[in-house]
Amino acid sequence: MVSDPGPDGGKSSVAAAGAVPGASVRPARPEPSPAGEAPALTPARLAELLERYGDHPSIGLVLNAGMEYFTDRSAAGLIAYRRAGRYLFQFGGVFGPPEAKPALLRAFLESARARGERVCAVQLRDSEVDMYHRHGFRMNQLGLSYTVSLAEFNTRGTRFMKLRNKIKRAKGLGIEVRELGRDLPITAKVRQDLDAITQAWVRAKGRHKKVLEFLVGEIDAVEREGTRCFVALREEKVIAFITYVPSYGRLAGLMHDLSRRLPDCPPGVMELINLTAIERFQSEGVRYLNFGLTPFVGVSDVLGSHSRVVAWVVRLLERHGEAIYPAMSQVAYKQKWSPQIIEPEYFAFQGRFRLGCLWQLLRLTRSV
Secondary structure, three states: OOOOOOOOOOEEEEEOOOOOOOOOOOOOOOOOOOOOOOOOOOOHHHHHOOOHHHHEEHHHHHHHOOOEEEEEOEEEEEEEEEOOOOOEEEEEEEEOOOOOOOHHHHHHHHHHOOOOOOOOEEEEEEHHHHHHHHHOOOOOOOOEEEEEEEEOOOOOOOOHHHHHHHHHHHOOOEEEEEHHHHOEEOOHHHHHHHHHHHHHHHOOOOOOOOOOOOOOOOOHHHHHHOEEEEEEEEEOEEEEEEEEEEHHHHHHHHEEEEEEOOOOOOOOOOHHHHHHHHHHHHHOOOOOOEEEEEEEEOOOOOEEEEEEEEHHHHHHHHHHHOOOHHHHHHHHHHHHHOOEEEHHHHEEEEEEOHHHHHHHHHHHHHHH
């Protein structure tokens, strides 16, 4: 069993995501831990815990800037979360050995209660549902996550005909794909190109649009150890890119994270990038390509503890929420790759659901 004892011999540790494991540039300054608690996790220790216990296809999001981590000497593992108002939004459940998870969750809830804060959890997996029920949480399905088994994947057959045609057209325009750090060095100019593509991509979505946070990746991850980035070039100019971050656990492999392109990027370019990446991953023996959560789709009320208010809000967002999150277009893209594994993910909350919780989550993700 792995534990994280602090010098105070038994206090919990609340650490800010200052330094990122393997980051080569611009690590943020760690925030001081509250008085009487253990110091922040080191980047090396954080990386070790995530690789050992991070059984979640979207585990790479735990390394986003602004994430905080809770550990306790009484139980191995960690809990990752973000603050918004008086809410702590926990990501992905408890990352630890099965026998230690309940104790770590109890310690986290007690710590939050002592501070007058409420805990909500997002992107919980099926394996966590019973434990959260036992600790007094109610739950609603948030959406579905999609995974492709790379050992079984190929683009043969009529179901991939449209995909093959789009990719063929992109190749016919002279589009080439390179992986940063392998086929193409990550220079200051390339980083500027990626930032410029991101800015143009956001502007094209409308004047009031922002880059989403918390439940999506971040561009700075491109320089983090383990991140893979494939770019599309037209006449040696970068016009689009996709990043992939590590996944651990049962669906270990990589997660298809950010995908950005210039507004005038030809059709088929993003598909060409992803297929090129898949073929390289297959040659390396990577087992799974995870596409992550798409919220507000495929939602059912199978859990007896669900809130009717949350169910109504999620269904409303499924029908009319394109201004907040483009769920339908995301699902269409993911289904192009015929994912073999489609699993639910959940939103959990304590007691009666409050609309203030939803508002804080929307603010945290920069959806509003």
